[in-house]
Each structure stands twice: as C-alpha cells, then as structure tokens.
Amino acid sequence: MIFSKEEIILAYTVEKCPKCEKLNRRDFCEGDVLFNSSSKCTFCDGITTIEKIYGETLQK
C-alpha cells in the first residue's frame, strides 16, 4: 500500500537493582529471561535482575 508504513518492533530489557531500586533499560539480548540475574548495577555493587522485557513499535 502506498500510505502504509513498515513497522519494526524493537525489543528492550529493563533491569532493576534490588539494592538501590534503580532501573536500567537496554536492548534485548538473546538469552534474556524475566526475573533472572542480569548484570552488575552501575550505581552500586548490587546484581540487577530482569524486571521487564517489552517491545516498542517503530514506524519507518
């Protein structure tokens, strides 16, 4: 169709530090699973867990 735009879904992973409660959003990587330990918190020495995985639609 002439007027329809192509849609791309971008996947994001939101990590939460249980210690300082800070949230960090990054691109989704294969192997990310909800509630699993993810990476070291950039604000304190806590280990973040994956709080959410979601997609945002981008229209081209």
Added chain:
Amino acid sequence: MLNFTDFEQMFSMGDDGDTLMMLVWIIPIVIFVFYGQQIQLLVTSGEIKKAIKKIDKFRSDSKKELIDYVKKNLDPVDDPTKKIEQFLDYFTIMPVDMDPNGIMDKVRHTVRSREDYTRNHVKSLSPNMGEIELTRVQTLIEIASSLQMIHKIVNHMFLTAKKQKNYPLILPLQMMLPFIMEHAKAMDASIPAFKTGQPLGDGIGPMVVGKMMLDKEKEIISFQTALAKIDYEQRKLFLVKAEGPGSTVGRPDDALQKIVDNNKIDAIVMIDAALKMEGEDSASVARGFGAAIGGIGTEKFQIEDIATQNKIPVFSIIVKQSVKEAITLMTKEIADQADNVRSQVYEMILENTLEGQSVVVIGVGNTAGVPQ
C-alpha cells in the same frame, strides 16, 4: 415560464441526431443489468487475490523460519524438511456433536492426543532437544500449520466462487477477509518472539503469578504446570501457572482438580489477557466474575465444573489487548501493568476471603519467556 424543450435537449431526447447520446446512457445500464455481478466479481477478485498472495507469503515464510530454526539450533539427525512438511498437513477431526453428551471429554481426548503425537514426533527430530526448545518448535509448527490452513480455506472459497462465476459466494469471504488478515498478520509477527523466547502479551497472567512464586518452593502439579504455596495475610495461596520459560499454556484445569481434591478451597482468582473491543484502551485492566481462560473451551468447562461442584466463587482480572498484542512481544503498556495487576490480586483476595481461608490464584496464558 418553463421551457420543456430545454429538458428535452438536456436529456438528448429532442431530435434524432442525439440517438448516439441516448445509447451512451442506455448501453452501460444494459451491461450492468446483465453483467453487474461479473463486474463486481472482477473488482472484488483483485482485492482477494492480493490478500491470498500475502497469506501465501506468510505461510511460506513461517515454514522457512521453522525449518531454519530446527536446522540451526537443534542439530537434527536427518534433514527435517520432509518431516516438518508432514506435520503441517496434519489435520484434526473433531468428534461428532449430534449427541452432545460427553462431548467435552471427547474433544479433550482428541486435542491432547494430537499434542502428544506432535511432541513425540518433534522430539524424534533431534534426540538432544531440551524441553524449552521442544515447546518452541511445537508452537512454531502450530503457527505454520494454522497459516497453511487459512491459506487453503481462503483460496478454496475464492476459486470456488470464481469457477462458478457466483458473486454472492464471494461476499462472505470479502466481509471476513479483514479479520482473517488481522489474525494472519499477527501470527506472522509472532514468530520472532517465539524463536527468541520473549514474553508475549498473553503472558501477563503467568508474569504476575510468576513473580509471586519467585524464591518459593515449586512443584509440578500437572503436565507443564507449576504450583507454589505461600501464606498471605493469614490466608493460604496456591499459585498456579504454566511451567516457564518454555512456550506452553500448561494444564491449569488438571492442576485445579488436584488442588481441590486435597484441600478446601474458598475462592479462585484467575488472571488472563483478554481481547479488547474496538475503542477500548490497550492494557486497561478490568475485574469480573467467571473463569477467565480462552482456548478451545475444554479447560474453561472443567474449571467451571470444579467450581460449581465445590461451590467455589471464581473471580477474574483481565488485561485487555488486541489479537496482535496478545501473540507478539509484550508491549510496554502491558508490561507496565504487571505491578498494578499483582496489587489488585492481593486486594481481591483480602476483599473476598477471610483469615484462615485458602485461595487458588491461576496465571492463565502462554508462559513463553516467563519463568517462576
């Protein structure tokens, strides 16, 4: 004064020289009277042909994605193409319902036999396949075979109408096509989420209950279904969800039966995704009564039956979403509702039960990417 000759001139009825103009008016009318249906059929055919081409592309893409996924990730013993093509052509004949007595057991038996057959044969593709991979391949097969079936049916209806040159025959197809295309597009868009193990919109129920289960002792209560028991405000909660993070909906009906057989249950709370109506906001949350569970109907029947026999009230919380949102990667709006839904579950339990009572909380939906 009105001059009637002007009208006669306007409609070219005044003199013999305007016979040609008269024919220009009459010929199309005659053509439309005798060939109107064929012309409409021709115009509608163009639209339907385009849609069939799109569905055919979705069908072949889903098959290709499935075969590529098996080849790349599962290290199959032989070339899986032929076997996968066989799976896609498998059909299910539903039991006869002229005598509806016992129909639910028959339908359940047929559907579960099909699931067991697919699972066993998918396993034979690669002996090293894990349970999570197995559920993913099973779901990808379901998507590819559904798209193949949609293509077959739409194409059949179109070709029949064309062969018979029967315009009314094509009308139901033309009316249903936008809805069919919505489903087909949603299925096509869901493939990447299933392949990478991302949570779906339909996974909001398991996501809410899964978080309540974290760090608690879990057991497998029925096929692909997990149970955790927790205490909350002097109430005993039985948390049930499909066993994640594989792509499965589990068997919450069997789980409920086992729990009710061994415990006195005072309330059931079900959390599920539900299709929103046009005009409703996506990710809006609503509370209600009755079993919130989709599917073919056998699970809903069994849950309602257990609740009725044991006089247990069934409460439900639904998160509204479109077909596409339900089977593709969870949107931000739906994911953001998880905490709100969880607090509503606790609120519902406090409002409807007393201290010392027991409640079953079921997170209904596909648990792809959602562990517990």
